[in-house]
Amino acid sequence: MKKPIALLISIILPAALAVSISVTIFAAYLKTPVITSIANQTEGIKINWDEVYGATGYRVYRRCKGEKWSYLETVTETEYLDRNTENGIYYIYTLRATDGKTRGDYDRNGKSTKRLVNPDSFKAVNKTDGIEVTWSKNPGATGYRVYRRGAGEKLSYLKTVKEPYYFDKTAVSGKTYRYTARAVCGSHISYYSSEGVVTKRLLNPSSIKTANRANGVFVTWGGVKSATAYRVYRRGAGEKWSYLTTVKNKYYLDKTAKKNTVYRYTIRATNGKIYSYFYSDGSVIRFKAPVFKGIINTTYAESYSSLNSNLKKIVALYPDMLKLTSAGTSEAGKDIPMVTMGHGEKNALIVGAIHAREHITTKYILRCIEDYCFAATTASGKIGNYNINKYLDEYTIYIIPCTNPDGLEIVRSRLTPHSSVNVKDLSEYKANYNGVDLNRNFPLAWNKINNGVTRPSEYYFKGYASGDQSETQALMTLCENNSFEFMLSIHIKGNCLYWGDTYNTKYNARYKAFATDIANACGFYMTKPTTNASSYGGGFENWFRHTYNRPGVCVELSDSSNTVKPCNNSNYTDFNGFVNYKYSKYALAAALESKSGD
Numbered sequence: 193m194k195k196p197i198a199l200l201i202s203i204i205l206p207a208a209l210a211v212s213i214s215v216t217i218f219a220a221y222l223k224t225p226v227i228t229s230i231a232n233q234t235e236g237i238k239i240n241w242d243e244v245y246g247a248t249g250y251r252v253y254r255r256c257k258g259e260k261w262s263y264l265e266t267v268t269e270t271e272y273l274d275r276n277t278e279n280g281i282y283y284i285y286t287l288r289a290t291d292g293k294t295r296g297d298y299d300r301n302g303k304s305t306k307r308l309v310n311p312d313s314f315k316a317v318n319k320t321d322g323i324e325v326t327w328s329k330n331p332g333a334t335g336y337r338v339y340r341r342g343a344g345e346k347l348s349y350l351k352t353v354k355e356p357y358y359f360d361k362t363a364v365s366g367k368t369y370r371y372t373a374r375a376v377c378g379s380h381i382s383y384y385s386s387e388g389v390v391t392k393r394l395l396n397p398s399s400i401k402t403a404n405r406a407n408g409v410f411v412t413w414g415g416v417k418s419a420t421a422y423r424v425y426r427r428g429a430g431e432k433w434s435y436l437t438t439v440k441n442k443y444y445l446d447k448t449a450k451k452n453t454v455y456r457y458t459i460r461a462t463n464g465k466i467y468s469y470f471y472s473d474g475s476v477i478r479f480k481a482p483v484f485k486g487i488i489n490t491t492y493a494e495s496y497s498s499l500n501s502n503l504k505k506i507v508a509l510y511p512d513m514l515k516l517t518s519a520g521t522s523e524a525g526k527d528i529p530m531v532t533m534g535h536g537e538k539n540a541l542i543v544g545a546i547h548a549r550e551h552i553t554t555k556y557i558l559r560c561i562e563d564y565c566f567a568a569t570t571a572s573g574k575i576g577n578y579n580i581n582k583y584l585d586e587y588t589i590y591i592i593p594c595t596n597p598d599g600l601e602i603v604r605s606r607l608t609p610h611s612s613v614n615v616k617d618l619s620e621y622k623a624n625y626n627g628v629d630l631n632r633n634f635p636l637a638w639n640k641i642n643n644g645v646t647r648p649s650e651y652y653f654k655g656y657a658s659g660d661q662s663e664t665q666a667l668m669t670l671c672e673n674n675s676f677e678f679m680l681s682i683h684i685k686g687n688c689l690y691w692g693d694t695y696n697t698k699y700n701a702r703y704k705a706f707a708t709d710i711a712n713a714c715g716f717y718m719t720k721p722t723t724n725a726s727s728y729g730g731g732f733e734n735w736f737r738h739t740y741n742r743p744g745v746c747v748e749l750s751d752s753s754n755t756v757k758p759c760n761n762s763n764y765t766d767f768n769g770f771v772n773y774k775y776s777k778y779a780l781a782a783a784l785e786s787k788s789g790d
């Protein structure tokens with residue numbers, strides 16, 4: 193049996209020799225292809241080479257370490273994507289050119305790389321100090337190159353890390369970032385996932401505060417840039433965090449808290465899709481009935497700076513009811529602070545201290561804001577018999593505690609008025625910085641005012657033109673923009689209400705009915721309609737009534753038997769008695785009730 197095989201070989205051998213001779217002849221004609229690049233792509237390993245003259249195709253060979261070359265396929269282009277690879281394995285490639293009949297030589301060494309698949313399963317999560325980026329581990333890699341692209345930027349390399357984890361501390365609040373990574377092993381590198389992961393840097397809500405209110409735990413926190421809402425979480429002792437609700441505002445009243453129970457609250461910011469991390473440990477409180485601690489101290493007169501700081505403090509306590517804003521600027525350049533109270537569609541206005549020396553009306557208004565807001569947090573929501581919560585839903589009340597801040601500083605801090613003002617006694621001062629009595633400056637029968645005061649003075653000067661003072665203009669603009677249902681201007685003294693005049697008596701019956709409701713609540717007496725143009729001319733409430741045909745009332749706190757200088761220290765020491773606060777505090781509530789449901 194052995195002999196015939198040996199014979200067969202001897203017959204085949206000459207033919208094999210003939211083939212090898214022909215290869216040798218044409219090898220000089222088809223050059224050996226040179227691989228110019230080899231790289232991992234998403235789908236496999238891609239090699240490129242230079243075109244070989246005379247070639248109509250290229251035979252691609254591959255081998256792994258310790259193995260022999262194996263033929264893969266013949267291609268006509270000068271590139272080849274090997275999709276049949278396994279992660280972590282070295283692959284060596286070489287090529288032979290062919291013209292269809294003959295084949296060129298090949299590079300015995302070939303070109304090699306390690307197959308590294310793209311990192312995937314990226315996750316990016318906001319943490320307290322930055323964005324935590326993770327992805328799936330590649331067992332063939334010894335590290336990862338991390339890249340980031342901020343909105344409007346190019347993709348940039350950040351760092352090489354060993355584990356599939358990167359913590360980006362440099363992400364800017366409110367900015368959107370895309371993260372991706374490439375797996376590396378020595379000089380070998382994977383392609384990168386162009387998708388990666390996208391997230392927005394959202395900081396933790398800051399400074400969570402909790403306060404007891406009679407009707408629940410009130411939670412407030414600092415806002416976060418680019419957040420559109422906040423998720424509120426609560427945890428009782430021994431419990432896990434539980435999600436309560438999502439709110440758009442930076443406060444939440446938890447009415448489900450149980451009495452005498454300890455709760456911890458925390459907040460996450462969100463833009464609907466992306467979440468911030470939790471605010472550290474949150475804020476802890478034992479829910480119990482609160483004891484009212486007023487901010488407004490009635491034993492001293494407000495200065496301009498204490499007025500501003502007290503307003504900030506009250507608004508911080510009741511951000512769900514109050515907003516701090518501005519009514520405009522005084523003649524000497526001071527902001528005229530204003531708060532809005534409530535969130536109803538109808539508007540109302542209450543102003544104080546249009547007359548400088550009557551600055552106790554500023555204190556009166558601050559007390560009212562505080563007492564009304566506290567009443568709104570009680571179980572009944574009432575002050576006296578008046579349901580504040582109902583009014584706050586129905587109305588937005590614009591409140592200007594001090595309409596004439598320069599005047600306040602002239603009387604309180606001896607700010608010097610403009611040099612043109614003829615002043616005898618600064619403590620008697622009623623006017624603004626320019627010596628204009630703002631309550632004579634409004635464009636209502638202004639030409640008819642004839643009170644003998646024709647130059648800047650501590651009181652009664654109507655100005656050189658109607659509405660020429662910035663405080664007057666601020667109030668007129670405010671009225672023009674807000675369609676107030678009514679307005680109250682708080683003055684001293686007389687213990688009475690000025691509700692009508694004879695400029696135009698058409699709606700006086702309606703104005704009288706409105707004022708009577710206030711008078712009945714507060715114990716004020718009703719004056720008769722003012723007949724003298726020098727008295728009603730230029731008045732704020734008079735101008736308001738006749739411009740908008742709506743009630744405007746001058747409320748004169750305190751008894752007319754009080755001294756000429758209405759506001760001295762003893763007036764403050766006896767604040768409650770001097771302004772009869774027990775009853776006079778109902779003026780605004782009674783006005784709201786009178787107009788409620790109109």
Ligand SMILES: [Zn+2]
Nearest residue numbers: 547550683684
């Ligand atoms: Zn006055």
